[in-house]
Structures are given as C-alpha cells and as structure tokens.
Amino acid sequence: MGSLSLSAISKSFGVVDVLKGVDLDVAAGEFVVFVGPSGCGKSTLLRVIAGLDEQTSGDLRIDGLLMNSVPPAKRGIAMVFQSYALYPHLTVARNMGLALSQEGIAAADIKRRVETASALLRLDALLDRRPAELSGGQRQRVAIGRAIVRQPSLFLFDEPLSNLDAALRAGTRIEIAKLHRQLGATMVYVTHDQVEAMTLADKIVVLRGGIVEQVGRPLELYARPANLFVAGFIGSPTMNFIGGDSAARLRAATIGVRPEHLLVAPESAGAGAWIGAVSHAERLGADTMLYVDVPEVDVLGAGMLTARILGDIDYAVGDRVGLTPQAGKVYRFDDDGNSIAA
Amino acid sequence: MSRAASPARPWPLSRAAVHLVLILYAALCLGPVLLVVGNSFKSRAAIFGAPLSLPGPATFDLVGYKTVLGQGAFLHYFANSLIVTVGSLAAVLLFGAMAAFALSEYRFPGNRLLGLFLSLGIMVPIRLGTVAILNMMVATHLVNTHLALILIYTAQGLPIAVFILSEFMQGVSKDLKDAGRIDGLSEYTIFFRLVLPLVRPAVATVAVFTMIPIWNDLWFPLIVAPGEATKTVTLGAQVFIGQFVTNWNAVLAALTLAVLPVLVLYLLFSRQLIRGITAGAVK
Ligand SMILES: Nc1ncnc2c1ncn2[C@@H]1O[C@H](COP(=O)(O)OP(=O)(O)O)[C@@H](O)[C@H]1O
Ligand SMILES: [Mg+2]
Numbered sequence: 001m002g003s004l005s006l007s008a009i010s011k012s013f014g015v016v017d018v019l020k021g022v023d024l025d026v027a028a029g030e031f032v033v034f035v036g037p038s039g040c041g042k043s044t045l046l047r048v049i050a051g052l053d054e055q056t057s058g059d060l061r062i063d064g065l066l067m068n069s070v071p072p073a074k075r076g077i078a079m080v081f082q083s084y085a086l087y088p089h090l091t092v093a094r095n096m097g098l099a100l101s102q103e104g105i106a107a108a109d110i111k112r113r114v115e116t117a118s119a120l121l122r123l124d125a126l127l128d129r130r131p132a133e134l135s136g137g138q139r140q141r142v143a144i145g146r147a148i149v150r151q152p153s154l155f156l157f158d159e160p161l162s163n164l165d166a167a168l169r170a171g172t173r174i175e176i177a178k179l180h181r182q183l184g185a186t187m188v189y190v191t192h193d194q195v196e197a198m199t200l201a202d203k204i205v206v207l208r209g210g211i212v213e214q215v216g217r218p219l220e221l222y223a224r225p226a227n228l229f230v231a232g233f234i235g236s237p238t239m240n241f242i243g244g245d246s247a248a249r250l251r252a253a254t255i256g257v258r259p260e261h262l263l264v265a266p267e268s269a270g271a272g273a274w275i276g277a278v279s280h281a282e283r284l285g286a287d288t289m290l291y292v293d294v295p296e297v298d299v300l301g302a303g304m305l306t307a308r309i310l311g312d313i314d315y316a317v318g319d320r321v322g323l324t325p326q327a328g329k330v331y332r333f334d335d336d337g338n339s340i341a342a
Numbered sequence: 343m344s345r346a347a348s349p350a351r352p353w354p355l356s357r358a359a360v361h362l363v364l365i366l367y368a369a370l371c372l373g374p375v376l377l378v379v380g381n382s383f384k385s386r387a388a389i390f391g392a393p394l395s396l397p398g399p400a401t402f403d404l405v406g407y408k409t410v411l412g413q414g415a416f417l418h419y420f421a422n423s424l425i426v427t428v429g430s431l432a433a434v435l436l437f438g439a440m441a442a443f444a445l446s447e448y449r450f451p452g453n454r455l456l457g458l459f460l461s462l463g464i465m466v467p468i469r470l471g472t473v474a475i476l477n478m479m480v481a482t483h484l485v486n487t488h489l490a491l492i493l494i495y496t497a498q499g500l501p502i503a504v505f506i507l508s509e510f511m512q513g514v515s516k517d518l519k520d521a522g523r524i525d526g527l528s529e530y531t532i533f534f535r536l537v538l539p540l541v542r543p544a545v546a547t548v549a550v551f552t553m554i555p556i557w558n559d560l561w562f563p564l565i566v567a568p569g570e571a572t573k574t575v576t577l578g579a580q581v582f583i584g585q586f587v588t589n590w591n592a593v594l595a596a597l598t599l600a601v602l603p604v605l606v607l608y609l610l611f612s613r614q615l616i617r618g619i620t621a622g623a624v625k
Contacts, residue, residue, distance in 0.1 A: 050524060083515055085521035146521075
C-alpha cells in the first residue's frame with residue numbers, strides 16, 4: 001500500500017517552469033527524501049503529489065491508480081506542513097479527528113483512532129487544549145498526529161522540523177524515523193537539512209531547478225555522486241573542488257576531495273600533495289576543521305581547502321601544513337561536471 | 343537602577359503636541375453631539391436662552407421625547423432604518439467577504455481586472471448614478487421598498503469591503519487552507535470556518551465603516567423610498583422641521599434617539615468580532 005509513481009511531471013506557473021519533467025518511482029513502505037537548494041521546486045512537487053496544485057503535464061499514480069485531478073482528500077494521503085497549520089478554533093482532539101468526521105466515520109471509531117495516535121505521540125494530556133496553548137514542538141506533534149489518524153497510505157512532510165530549535169529537531173527526527181518503522185507507510189519528506197536527509201531516507205532525490213539530478217540510497221549518493229552538483233550538495237562540510245594541473249594530472253576537468261578524506265601533516269614532516277598555510281581553525285572537540293590557503297592550487301569556489309581531522313589537533317593560524325587525499329577517495333569529473341567512473 | 347524605576351518620565355514636547363491635537367479634534371467631533379444631546383433634555387425657552395448650558399433642574403424638560411415617542415410612526419421609522427441597515431450590512435459583509443476570498447484565493451483569467459473593476463467603485467461616488475438607479479427601481483417596481491435601499495447600499499458598500507477584506511485574506515496562512523482541503527473540507531467550510539474567523543478584526547472594521555453612512559443617509563431614502571411605510575429615521579426626523587416653525591425639542595430628541603442603535607451596533611462589532619481565538623493557528 002502506498003506506492004507512488006511520477007512520470008514526466010512538469011508544472012508551470014504562468015511562464016515560469018518550476019518542474020521540468022520529473023520521473024520517480026517510490027515503492028510501498030519506502031521513506032523518500034527530496035533535497036535541493038531553496039526554490040528548486042521541492043514543495044511544488046510535494047503539492048502536486050498531494051493534489052493541492054495540478055501538474056501542467058505528466059501522470060501521477062498512487063497504488064497504481066491514476067490520480068491526475070483527483071481532489072486531495074480522495075488520494076489516501078496526509079500532509080504535515082512546516083507551519084503546522086492547525087485549526088485554531090478546534091481542540092487538539094478535534095483537530096486530529098476532523099478529517100475522519102468529514103469522511104462520515106462514527107464518533108466512537110474517531111475517538112479510538114485519536115486515542116491510538118495520541119498515545120503514540122504522547123499527546124494524551126493535551127487533547128482538550130487549543131493550538132494557541134501549545135508549544136512549537138507540541139504543535140508539530142499534533143500536526144503529525146492529525147496525519148496518522150487518517151491512516152493514509154502515503155505521508156507527505158514539507159520541512160516539518162524547520163521551525164523547531166535544534167534540540168527539539170533531533171528528538172522529533174528520531175520520532176519520525178520510529179513512526180516510519182511502526183506504521184510501515186510510505187513517506188515522502190522534503191527538507192534542505194543534510195542530516196535529516198541522510199538519517200531518515202531509504203532513498204534521496206536530489207532536485208535542482210525542477211530537474212532530478214540523482215536518486216539513490218544516502219550512502220550511495222555520498223560515495224558515488226553522479227555530478228558536481230550532487231557531490232557538492234551531499235556531505236558537510238562540502239567537498240573541495242580542484243581544477244587546473246592537479247585535475248589534469250588525473251585526466252579530469254575537476255577533481256573533488258571530501259574534507260574528511262584529506263590527511264594533514266605539518267610541512268616539516270615531509271611534503272603533502274598540496275602545501276599551504278592554515279588560515280582558520282574551528283575546534284569542535286570531537287573534530288577540527290582546518291581552512292588552508294593553498295595559493296599554488298586552483299581551488300574552485302572559496303579558494304581554500306577544508307580539512308576535517310578527527311580529535312582536537314592544535315594547529316595555529318599561519319602554520320604551514322601539507323594536505324594529501326586518501327588513496328581511492330578522489331572524485332573525478334569531466335568538462336560537463338559529470339562523474340568519471342573510477 | 344533607581345533612575346530606571348523613577349515613575350514620571352517627562353513627556354517629550356512632540357508627544358504632548360500630538361495629544362493636544364488629538365484632544366482638540368475629539369472636542370471638535372464630540373462638541374456638536376453633546377450640544378444636541380444636552381439641549382434635547384431642555385425646554386424650548388432654555389434651548390434658545392442658553393444653548394450652551396447643561397440642562398439644570400429649572401430647564402429640564404422631556405417634552406421633545408414625549409412628542410417624538412407620542413407620534414406612533416417614529417418607532418416604525420426606527421424599525422425601517424434597522425431593517426435597511428442590518429440587511430445591507432449583512433449583504434455587504436457576506437458578499438464582500440466571499441468576493442474577497444475568491445479574488446485572493448483562486449487564480450483565474452481576469453482575476454486582476456475584476457479586482458481593479460471592483461475597487462474602481464471606491465473612487466466613484468454612487469450618487470452620480472442616482473437618476474439611472476431611480477429609473478431601474480421604477481422599472482423593477484422596487485420604489486418604496488426596503489429592498490431598493492438594501493440593494494443600493496450593498497452596491498455602495500461592496501467595493502471598500504472587497505478591497506479591505508482581500509488584503510487581509512491574503513495574509514491568512516495558505517497551509518491552513520491546504521490542510522483543510524486535504525482533510526476534505528469544502529471550499530465553503532474553509533471560507534466560513536477557517537478564513538472568516540481569522541479575519542474577524544477586518545470584518546469588524548468594514549462593518550463599522552459600512553454601517554454609519556447607511557444609517558445616516560438622507561439622499562436615497564428621500565429619492566427611492568420616501569413613502570410612509572419605508573421612511574427611515576433620518577427622513578422621519580424631517581417631519582419636525584417645518585417651513586415656518588421647527589419643533590426643535592422634537593428634532594433634537596429624535597436625533598439623540600437615532601444615535602442609540604448605531605452606538606449599540608458599534609459596541610457589538612468592536613467587542614464581539616475582535617474577540618475570539620485568532621492566535622496560534624500558525625507557528
Ligand atoms: N503559486 C506560485 N506562483 C508562482 N510561482 C510559484 C508558486 N509557487 C511556487 N512558485 C515558484 O516555484 C519555485 C519553486 O518553489 P518551491 O517549490 O516552493 O521551492 P522549494 O524547493 O524551496 O520548496 C520558486 O521559484 C517559486 O517562486
Ligand atoms: Mg519549500
């Protein structure tokens with residue numbers, strides 16, 4: 001229950017083409033995350049799946065049934081919004097039960113289903129309150145509860161954690177992962193947060209400018225990005241990109257090395273592949289980020305190489321260091337930015 | 343610490359000036375009203391003898407009210423005014439809010455143009471069309487009916503209502519409406535149960551701005567509904583203003599009484615509508 005299939009979905013607002021032919025298959029029970037920079041069409045794609053916006057062309061199937069121009073309430077979906085979107089005049093219990101009473105389900109059944117969901121999300125004490133009397137985290141749990149109560153075959157989340165503070169975000173993220181395991185429903189989740197995407201997803205869809213750049217399991221995207229964009233987008237801090245001679249020597253237009261794959265040694269200990277001076281160090285305790293100026297190397301973007309060293313290593317600004325990529329951890333890209341197979 | 347707690351912070355000059363202007367303006371607005379109310383409780387001699395003094399034991403006289411209430415038709419005029427005002431108000435708020443919702447919520451060809459056309463009515467006074475309106479009312483046999491006045495006032499009130507309400511409706515969370523759609527609420531339910539309660543303050547504002555000119559209007563009652571059966575209170579008060587003698591006691595008493603219903607409606611709107619659960623929907 002809850003498979004989803006998009007074929008050649010495009011969406012234009014007037015003359016602006018927001019989605020340009022999206023193809024995607026989601027198996028029942030899968031957790032799919034859409035990531036991409038702001039404005040790339042993630043929300044629009046989600047709203048098309050929900051039926052809140054209608055695609056300009058293309059077909060959308062849920063459980064194999066053609067859903068083009070089926071109204072949202074009849075698609076067997078539930079959606080959780082970034083802004084919670086709770087009904088301000090209804091109590092928590094009635095917020096959660098409204099969709100069911102619209103479907104004409106008996107009051108006793110509604111009560112039972114609301115109670116099941118509220119037990120799952122620890123909302124029992126709040127059932128008689130109104131949204132205005134809840135904290136942000138509680139509101140988001142109610143919004144999730146409202147989705148669960150409907151027992152949809154497909155859950156849609158649009159950046160549900162963006163309005164929460166960091167601690168709450170981590171907690172709710174784990175809660176959503178647990179829910180997915182318990183309910184086994186298909187979930188489509190939009191975020192621009194790396195950690196959410198990597199930790200929650202069975203499958204990540206990277207979008208840019210209304211086009212799917214790559215689809216794959218999180219670690220597959222990390223290990224084998226299809227192109228420069230995906231390589232730069234997945235992983236934090238972002239990959240170092242180097243052009244010029246260093247790349248040419250490896251028969252590539254650009255090469256990429258992740259900060260965690262750069263070995264750092266003091267210059268005196270023997271030459272690294274690239275030599276430079278530390279321009280800034282961020283010591284986080286568990287690891288240390290070094291930003292190294294390498295004037296001789298053609299670094300794209302910032303002009304500095306970023307290295308991530310495990311543990312707290314005390315380099316001072318100005319120290320000269322040598323940087324060497326780990327063997328087999330260099331990504332190569334051609335003139336068009338596509339990956340060159342190893 | 344002690345300085346921060348010191349209570350009497352001297353007012354800056356500009357603030358005092360602003361208050362002075364506001365107090366003068368309030369006095370200017372309230373003065374005539376108080377004069378009418380005060381004199382309505384005085385004998386005829388006292389009204390002319392000392393128009394600016396308050397009614398005292400020697401000058402207190404309810405003759406004006408006795409005349410007005412004794413003349414049975416007057417309560418009837420009141421009822422007419424109430425029917426016309428409440429009827430027009432209901433129509434303006436209902437249709438204005440619905441049009442505003444459609445204009446702000448749905449994308450359809452001509453949306454912008456329609457909005458512009460509706461706001462054009464704010465700039466063109468409806469009285470310019472009096473002759474055409476009268477012709478229409480004659481043709482449809484609506485002269486001397488409440489409906490004639492209600493239709494005219496609805497047309498008069500709609501443009502500003504649509505304009506103000508659509509501004510506010512654009513501010514209502516899109517997610518909230520979409521959540522309703524996903525939960526299977528009809529567009530009417532979304533409008534009446536979700537959106538309208540959230541724009542209550544705007545509705546109250548529009549109600550007050552719409553109501554007062556309708557209640558006070560003399561022009562259209564005189565032209566399309568001057569008959570005894572449909573006379574409104576403003577028109578009715580003219581009975582006491584004669585070509586040669588004017589019964590000032592009765593005129594002042596009638597005007598004082600005429601203020602009361604508007605005052606009640608005003609209090610009703612400013613208290614009832616603004617109250618309510620509007621916070622906490624979003625974020
Ligand atoms: N209703 C709309 N009308 C016109 N343009 C829109 C509308 N909704 C979204 N867009 C445009 O579509 C693009 C993608 O928006 P969106 O899907 O919200 O991006 P995001 O990936 O940040 O969620 C943006 O450039 C936005 O301006
Ligand atoms: Mg978005």
